[in-house]
Amino acid sequence: MTFTNYSKQWKIHRKIAQSTIRAFSSANSQTKKAFEQQIVAEATELVEIFLKLGAQGQYFNPAQELTVANAANVICALCFGKRYGHDDVEFRSLLQRVDDFGKTVGAGSLVDVMPWLQSFPNPVRSMFKNFTDLNKEFFGFIHNKVDEHRETFDPEVTRDMSDAIIGVIDKADNDNGLNKGHTEGTVSDLIGEGLDTVSTALHWILLLLAKHPDMQTKLQELIDKVVGRDRLPSVEDRNSLTYLDAFIYETMRFTSFVPITIPHCTTSDVTIEGLHIPKDTVVFVNQWSINHDPLKWKDPHIFDPLRFLNEKGCLDKDLTNNVMIFSAWKRRCIGNQIAKVEIFMFFAILLHQCRFEKRDNDDLSLNCSYGLTLKPLDYKITAKVRGK
Numbered sequence: 557m558t559f560t561n562y563s564k565q566w567k568i569h570r571k572i573a574q575s576t577i578r579a580f581s582s583a584n585s586q587t588k589k590a591f592e593q594q595i596v597a598e599a600t601e602l603v604e605i606f607l608k609l610g611a612q613g614q615y616f617n618p619a620q621e622l623t624v625a626n627a628a629n630v631i632c633a634l635c636f637g638k639r640y641g642h643d644d645v646e647f648r649s650l651l652q653r654v655d656d657f658g659k660t661v662g663a664g665s666l667v668d669v670m671p672w673l674q675s676f677p678n679p680v681r682s683m684f685k686n687f688t689d690l691n692k693e694f695f696g697f698i699h700n701k702v703d704e705h706r707e708t709f710d711p712e713v714t715r716d717m718s719d720a721i722i723g724v725i726d727k728a729d730n731d732n733g734l735n736k737g738h739t740e741g742t743v744s745d746l747i748g749e750g751l752d753t754v755s756t757a758l759h760w761i762l763l764l765l766a767k768h769p770d771m772q773t774k775l776q777e778l779i780d781k782v783v784g785r786d787r788l789p790s791v792e793d794r795n796s797l798t799y800l801d802a803f804i805y806e807t808m809r810f811t812s813f814v815p816i817t818i819p820h821c822t823t824s825d826v827t828i829e830g831l832h833i834p835k836d837t838v839v840f841v842n843q844w845s846i847n848h849d850p851l852k853w854k855d856p857h858i859f860d861p862l863r864f865l866n867e868k869g870c871l872d873k874d875l876t877n878n879v880m881i882f883s884a885w886k887r888r889c890i891g892n893q894i895a896k897v898e899i900f901m902f903f904a905i906l907l908h909q910c911r912f913e914k915r916d917n918d919d920l921s922l923n924c925s926y927g928l929t930l931k932p933l934d935y936k937i938t939a940k941v942r943g944k
């Protein structure tokens with residue numbers, strides 16, 4: 557779906573994916589609760605792991621554990637009904653594939669503009685071949701999982717998103733033009749898009765928390781006032797924790813960790829502000845530039861979550877709507893709602909339970925590695941338990 561052209565069939569496909577996500581996250585109060593509980597369980601385990609890694613003031617790189625907690629245990633549980641342990645070999649290897657895919661795609665390829673480079677041996681051709689091999693491996697993994705689901709499919713019991721999608725696409729009576737290949741395609745879109753993005757957001761959030769201890773203190777004072785120390789934060793607390801959401805929006809704007817969207821293509825000749833773009837031209841939305849436009853943002857290169865709060869401490873909706881990270885219009889990300897809930901819950905629980913600190917003489921670089929998402933360079937922090 558993600559890489560298909562706009563068409564009637566794509567519209568049906570997207571609708572199916574959207575309603576599957578809704579059915580497992582926000583369709584009614586029961587699904588909302590189940591989704592939230594799943595995140596709480598993963599975030600609580602993540603707290604334990606961080607505290608263990610940070611025992612006796614040791615410093616650690618949080619990257620892998622963040623990816624496993626979010627990716628393995630939230631997205632894969634939704635898609636496959638299976639939760640993976642933090643040391644699971646099968647899962648670690650899937651994560652490696654997704655990471656390599658991100659790096660290869662993000663590196664850009666001259667093959668895009670000079671397809672004849674594929675015809676003779678050269679470094680660009682090798683990279684393109686790697687990319688093709690990675691795709692094959694990743695789809696092989698998804699294909700096996702979906703096939704296991706097909707073999708044990710029971711129309712009376714929908715165990716997870718894979719079952720739901722099989723039910724609507726494979727077993728559908730009506731001829732909606734979709735076939736079994738679209739079932740695997742939908743599952744791989746959800747896994748592929750949901751894996752890397754949310755954990756990258758959390759990766760930046762931890763870095764920025766450790767880099768700005770004064771902000772971390774203010775966030776923790778607020779969370780203690782609203783939630784107290786006797787229970788964990790919940791989604792219901794969100795309206796009273798606007799500073800947390802402001803911090804999340806500012807992280808998304810400031811880092812713009814999905815700097816450009818998936819490639820799109822003009823469906824007709826178009827002229828924008830005098831610039832002629834012919835039909836079938838590949839175009840991208842430059843989200844980074846929108847999020848750093850000095851005409852829209854005061855001091856765009858300064859990290860300042862308070863820019864999103866008005867004098868009453870409420871979120872300024874006009875400003876939060878201006879943050880461009882999920883793209884816009886017809887191809888806007890369909891996982892944006894679950895992503896926001898996931899990020900908020902992980903962030904709130906980690907903040908409530910731990911204090912994150914950097915080494916005194918470490919400035920924590922804001923430079924990033926370039927892939928499909930912009931990730932912080934490896935950094936180390938420690939986590940200290942927050943008392944009652």
Ligand code: HEM
Binds near residue numbers: 559
């Ligand atoms: C912070 C987290 C996330 C960010 C920043 C993000 C961002 C994006 C962006 C920029 C696009 C491309 C839109 C375009 O090409 O114009 C996209 C597409 C998509 N995203 Fe997300 N995403 C996130 C999380 C998720 C999650 C959790 C899921 C699903 C479980 C998901 C599923 C999708 C799908 C299926 C598409 C393709 C939509 C289409 O082609 O119509 N995303 N996302």
